[in-house]
Amino acid sequence: MAMPKKGSRLIDVGGTGFRWRVRHKPTYCQGNGWSPLTFAVERAEEPGGVLVVSLPCARPDNWLGERTIAVRPVLVGACIRRAVERGWDPGSRAGFALTVAEDELPALLGESPRYLVPFLWGMIPEGGGIEDLPRCTQVWSREDSPRSAEGADASSQSGSDRRRP
16 A cells, blocks of 8 residues: 655655655554654665654653654655665665664664653753753733733623622
8 A cells, every 4th residue: 555645755865765654643552652663664666665764762642741752854765775775776666664673763863862862842952851842932920911911800790799798
């Protein structure tokens, strides 16, 4: 079965064009961090068998805040080369699964992996702190928000009307 074209990205590896994509929404198991982050690859021209790569971390949108990495073209290209070395024929109709182990990531990336930890307002690099979060322009507490002030005036008026004997 061919991979959907929508949301896929193109990459050239060894003179052959490939399309790759990460699933748009997590499965229930991926959302809970039970299943790993995966992406699919197939040839751009004359699609054949689909390569499914499993990485040793959770998806960035997992619901439990498990650590993750960004799937970058350098990683995708290295995984395609590794799969071909291990017997994947992109022209055949047979699918192929490649599972990447934690200790293989530095060789595939060409550097140590930079893990991210999902947080309420963004991603924090593993070992980082609150100062590494994207800056927000303004944060309102419930007591300080302009709406709560307007709502408090309205509710105090209506509340005083209700208390009449």
